[in-house]
Amino acid sequence: xxxxxxxxxxxxxxxxxxxxxxxxxxxxxxxxxxxxxxxxxxxxxxxxxxxxxxxxxxxxxxxxxxxxxxxxxxxxxxxxxxxxxxxxxxxxxxxxxxxxxxxxxxxxxxxxxxxxxxxxxxxxxxxxxxxxxxxxxxxxxxxxxxxxxxxxxxxxxxxxxxxxxxxxxxxxxxxxxxxxxxxxxxxxxxxxxxxxxxxxxxxxxxxxxxxxxxxxxxxxxxxxxxxxxxxxxxxxxxxxxxxxxxxxxxxxxxxxxxxxxxxxxxxxxxxxxxxxxxxxxxxxxxxxxxxxxxxxxxxxxxxxxxxxxxxxxxxxxxxxxxxxxxxxxxxxxxxxxxxxxxxxxxxxxxxxxxxxxxxxxxxxxxxxxxxxxxxxxxxxxxxxxxxxxxxxxxxxxxxxxxxxxxxxxxxxxxxxxxxxxxxx
Amino acid sequence: xxxxxxxxxxxxxxxxxxxxxxxxxxxxxxxxxxxxxxxxxxxxxxxxxxxxxxxxxxxxxxxxxxxxxxxxxxxxxxxxxxxxxxxxxxxxxxxxxxxxxxxxxxxxxxxxxxxxxxxxxxxxxxxxxxxxxxxxxxxxxxxxxxxxxxxxxxxxxxxxxxxxxxxxxxxxxxxxxxxxxxxxxxxxxxxxxxxxxxxxxxxxxxxxxxxxxxxxxxxxxxxxxxxxxxxxxxxxxxxxxxxxxxxx
Numbered sequence: 001x002x003x004x005x006x007x008x009x010x011x012x013x014x015x016x017x018x019x020x021x022x023x024x025x026x027x028x029x030x031x032x033x034x035x036x037x038x039x040x041x042x043x044x045x046x047x048x049x050x051x052x053x054x055x056x057x058x059x060x061x062x063x064x065x066x067x068x069x070x071x072x073x074x075x076x077x078x079x080x081x082x083x084x085x086x087x088x089x090x091x092x093x094x095x096x097x098x099x100x101x102x103x104x105x106x107x108x109x110x111x112x113x114x115x116x117x118x119x120x121x122x123x124x125x126x127x128x129x130x131x132x133x134x135x136x137x138x139x140x141x142x143x144x145x146x147x148x149x150x151x152x153x154x155x156x157x158x159x160x161x162x163x164x165x166x167x168x169x170x171x172x173x174x175x176x177x178x179x180x181x182x183x184x185x186x187x188x189x190x191x192x193x194x195x196x197x198x199x200x201x202x203x204x205x206x207x208x209x210x211x212x213x214x215x216x217x218x219x220x221x222x223x224x225x226x227x228x229x230x231x232x233x234x235x236x237x238x239x240x241x242x243x244x245x246x247x248x249x250x251x252x253x254x255x256x257x258x259x260x261x262x263x264x265x266x267x268x269x270x271x272x273x274x275x276x277x278x279x280x281x282x283x284x285x286x287x288x289x290x291x292x293x294x295x296x297x298x299x300x301x302x303x304x305x306x307x308x309x310x311x312x313x314x315x316x317x318x319x320x321x322x323x324x325x326x327x328x329x330x331x332x333x334x335x336x337x338x339x340x341x342x343x344x345x346x347x348x349x350x351x352x353x354x355x356x357x358x359x360x361x362x363x364x365x366x367x368x369x370x371x372x373x374x375x376x377x378x379x380x381x382x383x384x385x386x387x388x389x390x391x392x393x394x395x396x397x398x399x400x401x402x403x404x405x406x407x408x409x410x411x412x413x414x415x416x417x418x419x420x421x422x423x424x
Numbered sequence: 425x426x427x428x429x430x431x432x433x434x435x436x437x438x439x440x441x442x443x444x445x446x447x448x449x450x451x452x453x454x455x456x457x458x459x460x461x462x463x464x465x466x467x468x469x470x471x472x473x474x475x476x477x478x479x480x481x482x483x484x485x486x487x488x489x490x491x492x493x494x495x496x497x498x499x500x501x502x503x504x505x506x507x508x509x510x511x512x513x514x515x516x517x518x519x520x521x522x523x524x525x526x527x528x529x530x531x532x533x534x535x536x537x538x539x540x541x542x543x544x545x546x547x548x549x550x551x552x553x554x555x556x557x558x559x560x561x562x563x564x565x566x567x568x569x570x571x572x573x574x575x576x577x578x579x580x581x582x583x584x585x586x587x588x589x590x591x592x593x594x595x596x597x598x599x600x601x602x603x604x605x606x607x608x609x610x611x612x613x614x615x616x617x618x619x620x621x622x623x624x625x626x627x628x629x630x631x632x633x634x635x636x637x638x639x640x641x642x643x644x645x646x647x648x649x650x651x652x653x654x655x656x657x658x659x660x661x662x663x664x665x666x667x668x669x670x671x672x
Contacts, residue, residue, distance in 0.1 A: 281526075333475075369519075371523055371526070371527075375531070381532055383472065383473045384473060386475060386478065386479040388479070
C-alpha cells in the first residue's frame with residue numbers, strides 16, 4: 001500500500017516535471033518562432049535610404065516615445081506608463097556605449113520584427129512590435145540608415161520600473177507566447193494598391209490599433225475587437241472606435257475630410273485634442289498626401305459595427321436648467337448658442353461624436369484641462385479651449401456636459417459628478 | 425382576400441424598421457435644426473485665439489484678483505517665449521500650462537509671446553498693503569542692493585532699475601502677486617523650475633533663505649507700478665552673472 005502510494009506520488013511528480021518542461025519548451029519555441037539566422041543587408045545606407053527612413057520614423061512616430069521631454073531627439077529616457085509599471089524608452093541615437101551604435105541592420109530588424117534586443121533579451125510590448133512586425137525589411141533598413149545619422153547622445157537606458165511578476169523575463173516570455181506572433185504585411189489581392197499601402201501604414205508603423213483597440217487584463221490588444229476603441233492605459237483618454245459610426249468610424253466621410261483631419265488636425269466636424277493631437281502634431285501632419293489618402297481609403301473600409309442601442313431608443317439626457325445656464329455663461333461665445341461652432345475656429349458640439357459617444361471620458365478631460373488643437377501648416381494658429389478644471393466644480397462640469405450631450409438634437413446619456421471625478 | 429393580404433403585409437412591416445425610420449426621421453429633423461441654426465462667427469484675431477489664457481491670467485493677460493496667476497501682458501516678448509518653450513519642454517511645471525502648449529510649434533509660441541508683450545494695459549494698485557516696516561526694509565535692501573557677502577546680486581542689476589524687466593528676455597518684477605513670486609523662488613530652490621543653463625535664478629534662489637523670499641516678495645508686491653512703465657532697453661553693461669535665458 002505504502003509502496004503503491006509512493007509510486008503514485010512519484011508518477012505524479014514526474015508528470016508535473018514533464019508537464020512543466022514541455023510548457024517551458026513550448027513557451028521558448030513560441031518565443032523563437034519565425035526567427036532564423038540574421039541576414040545582414042547588402043545595401044549600404046544611401047542618401048535616399050536615409051531620407052526614406054526619416055519619413056518612416058515620422059510615420060511610426062518613433063521620436064515621441066524615444067525622446068524625453070525637453071531632451072535630445074531619439075536619446076530615449078521617456079517613461080511610458082502602463083498598468084504594470086513604467087517602461088523607459090531606449091536610446092536610439094548611434095552612440096556606441098548607450099545607443100544603437102554597435103547594432104547591425106539585421107539586429108535592428110529583429111527588434112522591430114521579433115521584439116528581441118541586440119543581446120537576445122525580450123522587449124516589452126510598450127514598444128509596439130506587435131504592430132511593427134508588419135514593417136518590411138526594406139523599410140526597417142531605411143529606418144536604421146536614418147537613425148545612424150541623428151546626433152549621437154551618450155545617455156544610458158533607464159531600467160524599467162515594473163512590478164513583480166511583470167518585471168521577470170519568464171512572465172514576458174509567457175505573454176509573448178500567448179499574444180505575439182511575428183508577421184509580415186500580406187498584400188490583399190482583391191484590394192487596390194492604394195488600399196494595401198494604407199493598410200500597411202495603419203497596421204504597421206502607424207500602430208493605430210495600439211490605442212484604438214480594447215486591451216485584455218494582460219495588456220494585450222484583443223484581436224477580434226481590433227479598432228473597436230479602448231481606454232488608453234494609464235493616460236485616461238478614450239481612443240474611439242474606428243469601426244463605429246457613433247464614434248470615430250469614417251466609412252461615410254469623404255476621403256478628403258479624413259486626409260484633412262490627419263494633415264491639419266481639424267475638419268468642419270471637429271478637431272483633434274489629447275493623444276490624437278499628439279499623433280497629428282508629431283506624425284501624420286508630415287505624411288504625404290498620397291499616403292494620407294491611402295490611409296483614409298483603408299480606414300473607410302474598416303468593418304463598421306453600429307451599436308445595437310442606436311437602432312432602438314437612445315437614452316436622452318434629462319434637461320438641466322443649471323447646465324444650460326453654465327453653457328450660456330462659459331461656452332456659447334465660442335461654440336455658438338446652439339452648439340453650431342464657429343467655422344474655422346471652434347468645433348460644433350451639436351452632432352459632434354466626441355460629445356455624444358457613450359464614453360464621456362474625453363469630454364471631461366477637454367473641459368477640465370482645455371487645450372489647443374495642434375499647430376500645423378494647415379492650421380498654423382489654432383484657437384484654444386480654456387481649462388475649466390480650476391474654475392468649475394465637478395457638479396458644474398457634470399451639468400454642462402449633460403447639457404451639451406442632450407441639447408440641439410444630441411441624444412447621449414447624462415453624466416454624474418461621480419463620472420466627472422472618475423475621468424478628470 | 426387581396427384586401428386581407430395587403431392588410432397583413434402592412435401589419436407585418438417589421439417593427440424595428442419602423443422604429444429605425446422614426447429615428448431617422450427624428451435625426452433628419454435634428455439635422456434640419458442644426459442646419460437652421462444661424463452661423464456663428466468669431467473675430468479672426470490673436471485676442472480671440474488666446475481666450476484660453478484668460479481664465480487664469482485675466483482678460484488680455486492682465487491678471488485677475490484671484491491672487492496667484494501672474495500678469496503676462498506687457499512682459500518682454502523674449503521672456504514670454506522662453507517660458508512657453510520651458511513649459512512645453514518640461515523645464516517649468518504647471519499642469520494646465522504644460523497641457524495647453526504641448527502641441528504648439530515654435531512659430532506660434534513666438535506669435536503668442538509677441539501678442540502679449542505688445543499689450544499696454546493699466547496695472548491695478550499693489551496687492552500687498554500694510555506689511556511691517558522691518559520686512560519691507562529687508563526686502564528693499566535685497567532688491568536694490570543685494571547682499572555682497574553672500575554673493576547675491578541686486579535684483580535691479582538684471583531686472584532693470586525700474587524693475588520692469590529688460591528687453592528682450594528679462595522679466596519685470598512689479599505688478600505680480602506675492603504668492604506667485606514666492607512660488608517661483610521656491611520652485612527654483614527645489615529644482616522644479618529650471619531655465620537654460622547657466623541657471624542664474626536657480627543659483628540665486630538656492631542662496632536665499634525663507635526670510636529673504638518673504639521679504640523680497642512682500643516688498644515687490646507692495647510697489648505701485650508707475651503709469652507708462654515699460655521694460656528697459658537692452659543693457660549695455662554685462663550682467664553680474666551668467667544667465668542662459670537672458671540672451672535667447
